[in-house]
Amino acid sequence: MKAWPRELSVGLALAALLGALAVFAPGFFAGPPLLSLAAREAPVLLVACGAAMVIVCRQIDISSGSQFAVVSVAAGLLAAEGWPPAAVAAAALVLGTTLGALNGLLVAGLGLPSIVVTLATMVTWREGLRWWRQGAFVNLPDGLQWLGLDQTAGQWTLIAAALGLFTLLAIASRHLAAGRHLYAVGSDAEAARLAGIRPAAVTFGAFTLAGALTALAALMNVIQSPQVDPKSGTGLELKAIAAVVVGGVAIAGGRGRLAGVLLGLLLLATVAPALTHLRIEAHWEKAIQGAIILLAVAAERARGRPA
Amino acid sequence: MSAPLLELRRLTKSFGGARALRGVDFDLRAGEVHALLGENGAGKSTLIRIITGAHRPDGGTVAVDGRPAGPLDPRGAHQLGIACIYQQPALFPDLSIAENLALRLETGGSLRRVDWPARHRRATALLERVGARLDPHREVRDLSMPEQQLVEIACALGAGARIVVMDEPTAALTQAEQTRLHGVVRELRAQGTGVIYITHRLEEIFVLADRVTVLRDGESVGTRPAADLTEPELIRLMVGREVAQPYPPAERPPGGAVLRLRRLGRRDSGVHDVSLDLHAGEILGLAGLVGAGRTELARILFGLTPADAGTIELLGRTVRPRSPREAVEMGLAYVPEDRRRHGVILDLPLAHNASLASHRRLFPGGWLRPAAERRFTEDFIRDLGIRGGGPFAPAGSLSGGNQQKVALARWLATGPRVLILDEPTQGVDIGAKAEIHRLVRRLAGEGLAVLLISSDLPEVIGMSDRIGVMRGGTLTAVLPRDATPDTVMAAALGRATEAAR
Amino acid sequence: GRAPDSARDAAGGGKRLTVALLPKSKGNAYFISCRAGAEKAARALGVDLLFDGPTDTDPAKQNEIIENWINLGVDVIAAACENREGISTALRKAQARGIKVITYDADALPDARAFFVNQATPEGIGHTLMDEAARLTNAEGEFAVILSTLTASNMQEWLKHIRARLAEKYPRMKLVAVRPCDDQKDKAQTEATTLLSAHPGLRLLMNICSPAVPGAAEAVKQAGKAVRVKVIGLGLPSENRRYVKDGVTDSVILWKTEDLGALAVEAAVALAKGTLQPGATSFRTATGATYEVKGDQILLGQPFIFNRDNIDQFNF
Amino acid sequence: MLTPSAMPRPALRHETVLLAVVLLEWLCFHALGPRFGTLENSFDLLRHSAEIGLLALAMTPVILTGGIDLSVGSLLGLCAVLYGKLWRDAGLDPGAAAGCTLALGALAGGLNAALIAGLRLPPLIVTLGTYSLFRGLAEAITRGADTFTNFPASFLFLGQERWLGLPSQAWLFAAVAAAVWLLVHRTTFGRACRAHGFAPEGARHAGLPAGRQLAAVYMLSGLIAALAAVIYTARLGQARADAGTGYELLAITAVVLGGTSIFGGRGTVHGTLLGVAALAILNNGLVHARQPREVAGLLTGALLLLALAAGTAPRLGTAWRARRAPHPSPS
Numbered sequence A: 001m002k003a004w005p006r007e008l009s010v011g012l013a014l015a016a017l018l019g020a021l022a023v024f025a026p027g028f029f030a031g032p033p034l035l036s037l038a039a040r041e042a043p044v045l046l047v048a049c050g051a052a053m054v055i056v057c058r059q060i061d062i063s064s065g066s067q068f069a070v071v072s073v074a075a076g077l078l079a080a081e082g083w084p085p086a087a088v089a090a091a092a093l094v095l096g097t098t099l100g101a102l103n104g105l106l107v108a109g110l111g112l113p114s115i116v117v118t119l120a121t122m123v124t125w126r127e128g129l130r131w132w133r134q135g136a137f138v139n140l141p142d143g144l145q146w147l148g149l150d151q152t153a154g155q156w157t158l159i160a161a162a163l164g165l166f167t168l169l170a171i172a173s174r175h176l177a178a179g180r181h182l183y184a185v186g187s188d189a190e191a192a193r194l195a196g197i198r199p200a201a202v203t204f205g206a207f208t209l210a211g212a213l214t215a216l217a218a219l220m221n222v223i224q225s226p227q228v229d230p231k232s233g234t235g236l237e238l239k240a241i242a243a244v245v246v247g248g249v250a251i252a253g254g255r256g257r258l259a260g261v262l263l264g265l266l267l268l269a270t271v272a273p274a275l276t277h278l279r280i281e282a283h284w285e286k287a288i289q290g291a292i293i294l295l296a297v298a299a300e301r302a303r304g305r306p307a
Numbered sequence B: 001m002s003a004p005l006l007e008l009r010r011l012t013k014s015f016g017g018a019r020a021l022r023g024v025d026f027d028l029r030a031g032e033v034h035a036l037l038g039e040n041g042a043g044k045s046t047l048i049r050i051i052t053g054a055h056r057p058d059g060g061t062v063a064v065d066g067r068p069a070g071p072l073d074p075r076g077a078h079q080l081g082i083a084c085i086y087q088q089p090a091l092f093p094d095l096s097i098a099e100n101l102a103l104r105l106e107t108g109g110s111l112r113r114v115d116w117p118a119r120h121r122r123a124t125a126l127l128e129r130v131g132a133r134l135d136p137h138r139e140v141r142d143l144s145m146p147e148q149q150l151v152e153i154a155c156a157l158g159a160g161a162r163i164v165v166m167d168e169p170t171a172a173l174t175q176a177e178q179t180r181l182h183g184v185v186r187e188l189r190a191q192g193t194g195v196i197y198i199t200h201r202l203e204e205i206f207v208l209a210d211r212v213t214v215l216r217d218g219e220s221v222g223t224r225p226a227a228d229l230t231e232p233e234l235i236r237l238m239v240g241r242e243v244a245q246p247y248p249p250a251e252r253p254p255g256g257a258v259l260r261l262r263r264l265g266r267r268d269s270g271v272h273d274v275s276l277d278l279h280a281g282e283i284l285g286l287a288g289l290v291g292a293g294r295t296e297l298a299r300i301l302f303g304l305t306p307a308d309a310g311t312i313e314l315l316g317r318t319v320r321p322r323s324p325r326e327a328v329e330m331g332l333a334y335v336p337e338d339r340r341r342h343g344v345i346l347d348l349p350l351a352h353n354a355s356l357a358s359h360r361r362l363f364p365g366g367w368l369r370p371a372a373e374r375r376f377t378e379d380f381i382r383d384l385g386i387r388g389g390g391p392f393a394p395a396g397s398l399s400g401g402n403q404q405k406v407a408l409a410r411w412l413a414t415g416p417r418v419l420i421l422d423e424p425t426q427g428v429d430i431g432a433k434a435e436i437h438r439l440v441r442r443l444a445g446e447g448l449a450v451l452l453i454s455s456d457l458p459e460v461i462g463m464s465d466r467i468g469v470m471r472g473g474t475l476t477a478v479l480p481r482d483a484t485p486d487t488v489m490a491a492a493l494g495r496a497t498e499a500a501r
Numbered sequence C: 001g002r003a004p005d006s007a008r009d010a011a012g013g014g015k016r017l018t019v020a021l022l023p024k025s026k027g028n029a030y031f032i033s034c035r036a037g038a039e040k041a042a043r044a045l046g047v048d049l050l051f052d053g054p055t056d057t058d059p060a061k062q063n064e065i066i067e068n069w070i071n072l073g074v075d076v077i078a079a080a081c082e083n084r085e086g087i088s089t090a091l092r093k094a095q096a097r098g099i100k101v102i103t104y105d106a107d108a109l110p111d112a113r114a115f116f117v118n119q120a121t122p123e124g125i126g127h128t129l130m131d132e133a134a135r136l137t138n139a140e141g142e143f144a145v146i147l148s149t150l151t152a153s154n155m156q157e158w159l160k161h162i163r164a165r166l167a168e169k170y171p172r173m174k175l176v177a178v179r180p181c182d183d184q185k186d187k188a189q190t191e192a193t194t195l196l197s198a199h200p201g202l203r204l205l206m207n208i209c210s211p212a213v214p215g216a217a218e219a220v221k222q223a224g225k226a227v228r229v230k231v232i233g234l235g236l237p238s239e240n241r242r243y244v245k246d247g248v249t250d251s252v253i254l255w256k257t258e259d260l261g262a263l264a265v266e267a268a269v270a271l272a273k274g275t276l277q278p279g280a281t282s283f284r285t286a287t288g289a290t291y292e293v294k295g296d297q298i299l300l301g302q303p304f305i306f307n308r309d310n311i312d313q314f315n316f
Numbered sequence D: 001m002l003t004p005s006a007m008p009r010p011a012l013r014h015e016t017v018l019l020a021v022v023l024l025e026w027l028c029f030h031a032l033g034p035r036f037g038t039l040e041n042s043f044d045l046l047r048h049s050a051e052i053g054l055l056a057l058a059m060t061p062v063i064l065t066g067g068i069d070l071s072v073g074s075l076l077g078l079c080a081v082l083y084g085k086l087w088r089d090a091g092l093d094p095g096a097a098a099g100c101t102l103a104l105g106a107l108a109g110g111l112n113a114a115l116i117a118g119l120r121l122p123p124l125i126v127t128l129g130t131y132s133l134f135r136g137l138a139e140a141i142t143r144g145a146d147t148f149t150n151f152p153a154s155f156l157f158l159g160q161e162r163w164l165g166l167p168s169q170a171w172l173f174a175a176v177a178a179a180v181w182l183l184v185h186r187t188t189f190g191r192a193c194r195a196h197g198f199a200p201e202g203a204r205h206a207g208l209p210a211g212r213q214l215a216a217v218y219m220l221s222g223l224i225a226a227l228a229a230v231i232y233t234a235r236l237g238q239a240r241a242d243a244g245t246g247y248e249l250l251a252i253t254a255v256v257l258g259g260t261s262i263f264g265g266r267g268t269v270h271g272t273l274l275g276v277a278a279l280a281i282l283n284n285g286l287v288h289a290r291q292p293r294e295v296a297g298l299l300t301g302a303l304l305l306l307a308l309a310a311g312t313a314p315r316l317g318t319a320w321r322a323r324r325a326p327h328p329s330p331s
Ligand SMILES: Nc1ncnc2c1ncn2[C@@H]1O[C@H](COP(=O)(O)OP(=O)(O)OP(=O)(O)O)[C@@H](O)[C@H]1O
Pocket: B015, B016, B018, B019, B020, B038, B039, B040, B041, B042, B043, B044, B045, B046, B047, B087, B387, B388, B389, B396, B397, B398, B399, B400, B401, B402, B427, B429, D319, D320, D323
């Protein structure tokens, strides 16, 4: 007997959670708050996509949370300096891409293990930021929030942008040669080399793209409020990686789909608000979250263990 | 005469201190099959890995069409029209067959669109050409060793290359696939393709090769037209001495039944209704086509995929091993066919690999005894003639054939009651093969029961006391030891009517 | 020790004193503000100031830093304690080595320090918050609390007094949820958004850690509930000015953090020099200000309530 | 990218490089902070690194099998709380409570073991789940607020006093370190862990008891995390649900700094110990050099990169290794 695909078991867990909400706390499905929550998770989706790409090619990036904070603060400061939004966005993207490329260079160019490299860049960026800013918030100029749109339109724009980008990436990962190269390198780097693919270039590309996506995510977060907290993004890498692995991407590379990542993120992002809606006290929250993750992945074995 | 298709001059290559190639000259003409022979570790794979750009030579030149080709990388080699079947399949385990083929064959930038229907069409066509009935959607990790080899062959054919290198393409293939492959090779030759062909099955040389180059210890001992050579001569060139009679005779008649199988099967592996007695001191050969279920049967016996039907009786007790560990405790040993994935652990040193299945015997109480382990390792390195590194060289640094010897050594050391050998001599050179044959025969003489699965038909026939033939997941015939290749093949193909039992 | 106890000797010999100031965590605007005051005071008094702490709240790390300071040989330690019991062990050890110890912001056990520079008692904070909440909601309806983490001991302490005051005086108000925000503004915003939709009857959000105040305010603003749902909390004027002016945040309660830092240093130095003795009833700083001393607590004075009318007078 | 054959042979073992780094750090801080090298401070250093050190020791065999245990920090918190409960509320004497806590820790590790070895779920996801679960249980048991304190002096001895001249926990730490070292380097168990880490299928085909093996490794990790919890409680004199937050990352940092490959198979216990030492000295020494904490963070990052670049890059060069992963992969 074959085990269930992970997407199915995660989908079932999500459906069960939504079902419980529909029965016990239908207020969860009220439009505007749900829209707000979705908009708050939109950036996380992009970071998770980046993390998925990196993991598919058998690497890991735990520095994305710190990159997120650095880009957020930098963008905030530039905006506060009076740079126009487009320039701020461009600068933030360049910065994020550079940070990602730096990881890529150390991993692919020097051949250092990615867990070590990104651990190092994670603490370096985070502590550097703390040293530099001493925790001060950045106040943004008026008019940057929602990029001047009204709030609902702004939120829809963010969600649409994130989903659009997600769809593009999902399609690219299946229908673009570069996307398939990620899988090839993650599956067997030596076989990829012999097939004329350059594993180092692909790995570098994955980290760089992840950096760019993180920068975009940071921008999408910055425009949702008029202040930047330099602590933002703390723990983001863990959330993204959790969504990726719960969504069925193999940590050993080469396997997994972005659709699963979306499901994984939806599950993880639903749990916390769901518990609030179900009136469960906060001190139970982590235990229940952990149990749900375990149940969701254990479910795929429910139909019988592969021998 | 025009410039040769490929010309290598004074190639040298070292790995750390070990010199794999010491100045080899080699050339390949259009429309010829040039066989490359040599003992395990002679440097054959290293040579072709330089041709395909997988390794960079330390010295020497490579010229294609008479023009020097700088140091090649795999991509450059591909563009020059060089395709290769590697000895160790270089496939992507997580991807489908179709995609594996496509990644090796498609050219173009990384921003091109992937045409999945076209990929599948091409894969189907290529698989058909090499005679593999495989669904192109299947993931390579689920393929058996011979199936992977067929995919590799399809890759090399699809490339439409002018130079095709085949490193032991038939190591795990049975007669039927082998014959089919020979047809394909001849077809290529007729089209003007140059083929470099490496094999340890000498009979292939005489039906296929135009010229033969023999490597010994990283040096070429000469290139000759195949027609001018006889088998003993060839062996002498390779080994530098005569090799004794290949198949040692049985010393005494088999004893009582050690292993009895009754209607054994497992639904999802397609094996069903296998009934068989294996006696102490007996070597029972198992023949069949790729996918006939021989490996699957072995995996059932060894507890890798436990049976769900029928019974196994070992030494009079009914058993059903649920894991290899249980099987080992019962006295079974299994040398798997896929040595890179299952047979050895490439990153572990040779000594650790060899002692891995005999921890209890070698290290009572669980404490490692390095000195004892070292002695044990040095013994089998000597006995099996393993070359290319001391006891603490990682197994992955050995040549393919030497790795196979390590895989064998691991199980011979466990002192089993029943030994299951799945392609035990794949990739092993002629000298070592004879050594292994003698060893297996000697162990059988000491009362060991051996199940010998091999696609090397002469080996099965030469070594076995009886020959079982499998087809479609079950045992269809058991032939006596004087069977001829023709009767075995006939049974394997299902043309036999006299299912002797 | 091998080396002469240069710093310790200095206490008597007129050389520069070293004051070590321990925040609960670094990179927190509240403590940055304390530090600014402390540095000013240190300069004025001519002492060396060491400011260091864990980068994230962690009682074990605080202990380590204190023990390191003991070995380093500082003269006085002024600590804001993440966890009362845990840190007292280390502080007692410091005292045993002749290092003077005071606490500020959050206290340790009384026997582990000489004085506590008290910006406001937990009781005072709890009551002020609860009273302000009642005033804004006419003492009826549901409210929720957002705090930094469930395990922060001062948060729990304040919460205890908030609950006590609630039970005692405001029977028609109801605390419906307590949510942590991990000291992150973004997380507080998400939590507040969820609270608003899960509890439609919510009248007020009480935020007892500083990043939560602007986070909750933004959530309320985005939900279009600025009129109906009040936002109050403990926070810094600079982070909340915009929302207070917009009428989203109704009041922010805080003491003058720079003064707290300065007072901590002043008291520490006085203690080391022996000008501040146990049993004193008032404390006169070198700059001339006088603070009340009650038992072993030096009182900073009443907390301020910042609102629309007075927020522009404060710039920290 | 370097081709396999172009890479130099390893000039130095990673552990040698790391040892040099540790010595260099020591000399540096000795020069910068006059009181850094005192016996007093060295003992404190030992006491402060005991818990992280224990977790890193627990993590080493886990990572050698190709797994990871993200739950150790949370389990430390849970065990600290359980210890408090057992002592204060169930009325056990400190020794008995410690015994029970160790058993419960092993049991909690057993949950990881059951899911990873029994159901064959990926370790990363399982321990990500229990990372949250264990911390959550700790918070649920205490409602986040309850703090256990006022432990008897006989118990605090374990964390705060000296025994035979050394901090008491140093003895425990040394015993565990020696035991884990022997287990990893001198027993067939350790050998089998490596085999599994390099190639799980290959190990199974060799008849190694993969399931039992993994289960044992994760239960051991739980047991050691519980021991760390007891020591932590004794050192701080308090137990609370947030004990050990973030320690898993510190432990992993020490292990990878020690040269253990995150993909399994490769690594040593002495490497881990050196990794722990390098980080502990850095954190302590910078206080003596009067540098702020952030600098410790920045230098940790730099140290990770430099030590690994010096030690790992050449080692990646052995061609057989590169053949399997010629593009970068942890070594
Ligand atoms: N990556 C490597 N690292 C170290 N040594 C190697 C490596 N590859 C090959 N060698 C050594 O080079 C020598 C030649 O190996 P090669 O694989 O070319 O032999 P071969 O002729 O193909 O043998 P076989 O018939 O067994 O496949 C052997 O001694 C082998 O140990």
